Amino acid sequence: MWVIGAIVLIGVIAAAGLQFAIARNGPAVLSAVDQLLGDAGATQRAATISIGDDAAQKLVVWNSADQTSDSEPLPVLVFAHGGSWRSGDPIDYGFVGRSFVPKGFVVVLAGYRLHPHAVYPAMLEDTAAAIAWTHAEIAQYGGDPDRIILAGHSAGAYNVVQSALEEQWLGREGLATSDIAGVVGLAGPYDFFPFDSESTRNSFGETSNPEATQPINHAREDAPPMLLIHGERDDLVKIRNSKALSSALTATGAQVELVTYPEMSHNDPLISLAAPWRNSRDVDDLIAEFAQNLAPTAKTSVPVQRETR
Numbered sequence: 001m002w003v004i005g006a007i008v009l010i011g012v013i014a015a016a017g018l019q020f021a022i023a024r025n026g027p028a029v030l031s032a033v034d035q036l037l038g039d040a041g042a043t044q045r046a047a048t049i050s051i052g053d054d055a056a057q058k059l060v061v062w063n064s065a066d067q068t069s070d071s072e073p074l075p076v077l078v079f080a081h082g083g084s085w086r087s088g089d090p091i092d093y094g095f096v097g098r099s100f101v102p103k104g105f106v107v108v109l110a111g112y113r114l115h116p117h118a119v120y121p122a123m124l125e126d127t128a129a130a131i132a133w134t135h136a137e138i139a140q141y142g143g144d145p146d147r148i149i150l151a152g153h154s155a156g157a158y159n160v161v162q163s164a165l166e167e168q169w170l171g172r173e174g175l176a177t178s179d180i181a182g183v184v185g186l187a188g189p190y191d192f193f194p195f196d197s198e199s200t201r202n203s204f205g206e207t208s209n210p211e212a213t214q215p216i217n218h219a220r221e222d223a224p225p226m227l228l229i230h231g232e233r234d235d236l237v238k239i240r241n242s243k244a245l246s247s248a249l250t251a252t253g254a255q256v257e258l259v260t261y262p263e264m265s266h267n268d269p270l271i272s273l274a275a276p277w278r279n280s281r282d283v284d285d286l287i288a289e290f291a292q293n294l295a296p297t298a299k300t301s302v303p304v305q306r307e308t309r
Contacts, residue, residue: 157188
């Protein structure tokens with residue numbers, strides 16, 4: 001009997017140690033564990049693309065090695081990482097690619113300038129540029145530019161939601177928010193003014209119109225369909241952010257679904273996308289089902305010219 005108890009204890013200690021490593025070293029550890037324990041089939045990192053002079057302005061494209069030029073174009077998931085707008089690298093989020101490529105997606109992991117090298121609205125300019133690149137170029141990687149779904153965790157959720165709600169950012173890239181099929185926000189901050197944390201003061205504190213930086217103030221009826229996911233035990237980005245945005249969008253008549261998890265804290269929705277957790281949680285399936293049920297955006301018959309800046 002003691003042998004079984006010892007095995008259980010070792011398992012508990014190992015699990016606790018892994019959670020500690022993830023908390024300290026973040027997505028890179030998570031991705032390494034996922035690569036070891038997951039089964040991603042023919043999933044591959046197809047390209048790393050620079051979209052600016054800053055090293056953080058890059059995209060990492062994941063697709064299936066089995067795709068050919070004759071394959072049916074697949075929906076595209078553009079994912080923006082978190083990190084309080086001061087840390088993060090799309091290279092470290094390979095587990096997102098390995099999670100969704102086998103489900104029938106092409107995945108673009110989007111990086112953006114980080115504090116102190118850039119502050120608001122740099123993260124939105126870079127997110128819009130990532131979307132514009134995807135719209136223009138993703139067909140060569142097997143993706144359908146008329147089925148682009150944005151997703152992000154924490155600060156990245158802010159980036160994609162604000163880009164989809166405030167029309168000027170995509171407009172500067174020659175696109176409209178109607179070119180986005182849908183948006184998924186994981187544990188995102190959408191209603192955080194006044195700025196009362198170091199990260200929000202660093203990235204937004206010098207903004208002349210702080211209310212305009214808040215997604216909740218841009219809720220509108222014709223917003224792309226949204227799926228908001230949040231853990232009720234989130235002490236970093238309070239769940240009221242997702243509840244407030246969901247209520248604001250619902251009040252306009254926009255399409256929005258709010259899914260909360262009583263047992264989850266801030267990083268749990270993201271961790272749920274990696275092996276071994278995705279085998280026992282439904283977050284990845286929930287996102288995939290939402291994305292696959294979205295209608296394609298209207299095709300643009302005339303090429304759109306980007307605004308010169």
